[in-house]
Structure formats: structure tokens, C-alpha cells
Amino acid sequence: MRSVPSVRVETARGIVGDRYHGARHRQVSVQSLSALHEAEEVFGAPVPAGLTRRNVTLSDAVVPREPGALLRIGPVLLEVVRVAAPCKLLDDTIGRGAQEALRRRGGSICRVLEGGLVVVGDDVDLDAAVVAA
Numbered sequence: 001m002r003s004v005p006s007v008r009v010e011t012a013r014g015i016v017g018d019r020y021h022g023a024r025h026r027q028v029s030v031q032s033l034s035a036l037h038e039a040e041e042v043f044g045a046p047v048p049a050g051l052t053r054r055n056v057t058l059s060d061a062v063v064p065r066e067p068g069a070l071l072r073i074g075p076v077l078l079e080v081v082r083v084a085a086p087c088k089l090l091d092d093t094i095g096r097g098a099q100e101a102l103r104r105r106g107g108s109i110c111r112v113l114e115g116g117l118v119v120v121g122d123d124v125d126l127d128a129a130v131v132a133a
Contacts, residue, residue: 001050009076011115015055024111025081029054030071031107032063043094043101051093054084054107061124063107071110074122078110 008016014027021027031054039047049057056073064071069080086102 001053001055003050006117006119007055008117009112009115011112013115014112018055026109027112028056028076028078028110029084029107030056030058030063030073030078030110031084031105032058032061034060034062035105035107039098039101039105043097045095047094047098047101052090052102052106053087056118058124061126064126065108069108070113072123072125074118075114075116076112076118077114079113080108080110082109083107084109 009028010016010021012027014021014023031049031052033049036047036049036052036057058073064080065083067080067082071078071080083104084106086099086106088099090098090102
């Protein structure tokens with residue numbers, strides 16, 4: 001994973017250039033810095049956002065976990081499909097115990113209902129139900 005200033009997100013397909021682009025349900029993964037800070041306390045060491053294998057990291061929000069919840073990042077509307085379970089590779093890349101520290105803190109997997117260009121610093125609406133109706 002690498003940090004980029006913007007990404008093009010396609011409706012019902014995901015992030016252009018991502019390995020999951022075109023997947024039916026796993027189109028965008030979203031995590032929050034606050035959850036990563038909690039994981040760091042449990043883990044006892046830094047948990048770099050880039051090593052968690054998530055597409056988007058929100059700087060100041062709690063990512064919804066309930067399937068069907070909607071969130072908007074800039075022009076892009078996402079629907080939560082499921083919780084993002086941390087994989088065993090995290091113990092190899094971050095350190096032993098990272099997978100467990102990220103359990104219940106790994107963010108959510110979403111599908112794209114409305115695409116667009118997401119730019120670092122875009123507004124985030126975690127109560128997008130009103131916007132989507």
C-alpha cells in the first residue's frame with residue numbers, strides 16, 4: 001500500500017488500479033486513525049496505517065461497522081458490507097500480535113454506490129442516509 005493524493009472510485013467497481021477493482025462486494029476498505037491508536041495501545045507499538053492493507057484511512061471519525069450503513073467521502077457514497085477482519089499477514093508485516101490488536105478495530109469493507117474522485121482532505125459524512133435518500 002502507498003499513500004496517494006487522490007483516487008478515482010468507480011460505481012459498483014471500486015478504486016481504479018486496486019487489486020479488488022471490479023469485485024462484487026469488497027470494493028473499498030475504510031479504517032480510522034482513532035481505531036489504529038487504540039490498536040497501538042493494545043499492541044504496545046506503532047501500527048502504521050499503510051501496513052494494515054486498507055484503502056482509506058479517516059483522520060477523525062469512527063467507521064461504521066453495521067452492514068447497510070452509509071458513508072460519504074467527498075463525492076463517493078459507500079455502503080458497509082461487513083467488518084474488515086484483520087489478516088494473519090499483519091503479524092508478519094507489523095509484528096506478532098498485530099492481528100489480534102486490530103481485531104474489532106480493522107475498519108469496514110464497503111461497496112461503491114456512487115463513484116467519483118476522492119482527494120485527501122475531502123469531507124466525510126458518516127450519516128449519509130439523508131444524502132442518499
